[in-house]
Amino acid sequence: xxxxxxxxxxxxxxxxxxxxxxxxxxxxxxxxxxxxxxxxxxxxxxxxxxxxxxxxxxxxxxxxxxxxxxxxxxxxxxxxxxxxxxxxxxxxxxxxxxxxxxxxxxxxxxxxxxxxxxxxxxxxxxxxxxxxxxxxxxxxxxxxxxxxxxxxxxxxxxxxxxxxxxxxxxxxxxxxxxxxxxxxxxxxxxxx
Amino acid sequence: xxxxxxxxxxxxxxxxxxxxxxxxxxxxxxxxxxxxxxxxxxxxxxxxxxxxxxxxxxxxxxxxxxxxxxxxxxxxxxxxxxxxxxxxxxxxxxxxxxxxxxxxxxxxxxxxxxxxxxxxxxxxxxxxxxxxxxxxxxxxxxxxxxxxxxxxxxxxxxxxxxxxxxxxxxxxxxxxxxxxxxx
Numbered sequence: 001x002x003x004x005x006x007x008x009x010x011x012x013x014x015x016x017x018x019x020x021x022x023x024x025x026x027x028x029x030x031x032x033x034x035x036x037x038x039x040x041x042x043x044x045x046x047x048x049x050x051x052x053x054x055x056x057x058x059x060x061x062x063x064x065x066x067x068x069x070x071x072x073x074x075x076x077x078x079x080x081x082x083x084x085x086x087x088x089x090x091x092x093x094x095x096x097x098x099x100x101x102x103x104x105x106x107x108x109x110x111x112x113x114x115x116x117x118x119x120x121x122x123x124x125x126x127x128x129x130x131x132x133x134x135x136x137x138x139x140x141x142x143x144x145x146x147x148x149x150x151x152x153x154x155x156x157x158x159x160x161x162x163x164x165x166x167x168x169x170x171x172x173x174x175x176x177x178x179x180x181x182x183x184x185x186x187x188x189x190x191x192x
Numbered sequence: 193x194x195x196x197x198x199x200x201x202x203x204x205x206x207x208x209x210x211x212x213x214x215x216x217x218x219x220x221x222x223x224x225x226x227x228x229x230x231x232x233x234x235x236x237x238x239x240x241x242x243x244x245x246x247x248x249x250x251x252x253x254x255x256x257x258x259x260x261x262x263x264x265x266x267x268x269x270x271x272x273x274x275x276x277x278x279x280x281x282x283x284x285x286x287x288x289x290x291x292x293x294x295x296x297x298x299x300x301x302x303x304x305x306x307x308x309x310x311x312x313x314x315x316x317x318x319x320x321x322x323x324x325x326x327x328x329x330x331x332x333x334x335x336x337x338x339x340x341x342x343x344x345x346x347x348x349x350x351x352x353x354x355x356x357x358x359x360x361x362x363x364x365x366x367x368x369x370x371x372x373x374x375x
Contacts, residue, residue: 014353016247016249017247018247018353018356018357019247019248019249020247022250022320022323023249023250023320024317024320026249028352029352029353032352058306061306061307061309061310062287062290062306063287064310064313065306065309065310065313066283066286066287066290067283068312068313068316069282069286070278070279070282070283070286071208071209071211071212071278071279071282072208072209072211072216072251072275072276072278072279073208073249073251073252073275073276073279074249074279075249075252076276076280077279077283079280079283080283080284080287083287095276095280098248098249098252099248099249099272099276101247101248102243102247102248102249102252102253102256103256103268103269103272105246105247105248106242106243106246106253106256106257106268107265107268109242109245109246109257110242110257110260110261122245123367124360124363124364124366124367125360125361125363125364126245126360127328127363128359128360128361128363128364128366129356129357129359129360130324131328131329131334131341131359132341132355132359133324134321134325134328134329135338135339135341135342135345135355136345136352136355136356137317137320137321137324138321138338138342139342139345139346140317141314141317141318141321144310144311144313144314144317145314147307148310148311148314155307158311159307159310159311160311162308162311162312162314162315163311163312163314163315163318164315165315166311166312166313166314166315166316167315167316167318167319168315170315170316170319171319171322176212176213177212177213177316178212180312180316181312181313183312184308184309184312184313184315185308185309185312186308187311188304188305188307188308189302189304189305189308190304191304191308192304192307192308192311
């Protein structure tokens with residue numbers, strides 16, 4: 001239990017430390033490692049103890065959906081993956097892994113504020129990381145389409161229409177995201 | 193209100209239970225700057241931009257930064273716990289709700305609900321991609337570069353971590369090269 005929790009902490013620390021692209025890159029990387037897909041071998045590359053795919057698509061969608069309905073940081077729902085490893089400690093380990101980069105780097109940034117601004121190489125690193133993350137997010141979006149519709153044409157069209165609706169409303173009016181999620185659920189209930 | 197750890201915890205507990213998505217930053221500024229006057233607007237803005245530099249969840253980093261400015265390392269830990277606790281509790285409650293037999297049965301009979309939610313989130317995701325692209329894609333060559341990376345991941349099954357770190361290192365090298373050529 002302790003070893004597994006430590007490894008979970010390490011895996012989520014790795015995920016968090018490379019997530020310069022925002023919260024969704026965390027989800028994309030988590031999905032890649034923990035969700036049972038056809039290409040299971042790919043997920044084992046980054047796992048030292050084969051803490052690999054433990055979630056099926058439905059469970060991942062449940063955790064993903066819950067993240068949009070909770071207040072505060074959406075990352076808290078990721079710790080629900082810890083339930084699969086039976087215990088409160090894995091849940092805590094996951095959350096600690098996600099926030100540890102910030103807890104370490106933020107005090108350091110505050111202390112080295114003036115010197116850090118001159119470290120232009122870091123800008124290059126962030127730029128390269130952000131471009132890679134855009135690519136990963138594009139792949140992740142296509143993966144969501146597959147999870148939601150199985151690539152069936154008529155359902156894919158409705159899926160894209162619902163996504164476009166939330167995209168447009170969010171961009172234009174920025175309402176409370178829960179309203180958009182409830183709307184999507186209603187449309188999904190009747191149309192998908 | 194006195195600036196001590198208990199009050200920091202209670203304040204961020206309240207913020208964490210009432211903020212959803214983009215409104216988080218606004219609520220934090222309203223509470224810490226206008227109501228409690230614990231920080232100035234300039235300090236808060238500085239924290240906001242600094243938090244964008246650090247990896248990890250943005251709002252979490254923002255809260256950590258603010259907590260650090262208020263009361264050092266104890267402050268940042270207290271602020272984080274207060275901010276994250278409500279979401280943690282609600283997430284678990286929702287998990288229990290969605291795992292109950294009645295709910296599970298309803299969802300199994302109507303899979304469109306969850307698929308609809310996933311579609312809705314995909315819309316947010318596309319928005320995030322656009323926001324990310326705005327500051328970073330300054331040339332069409334970058335679009336080609338991204339397409340190339342997508343091919344590497346899709347066809348040759350390159351690891352996501354490898355792509356991210358490799359891309360970061362590549363751009364450090366390109367920046368160094370560009371500086372030397374311009375000099």
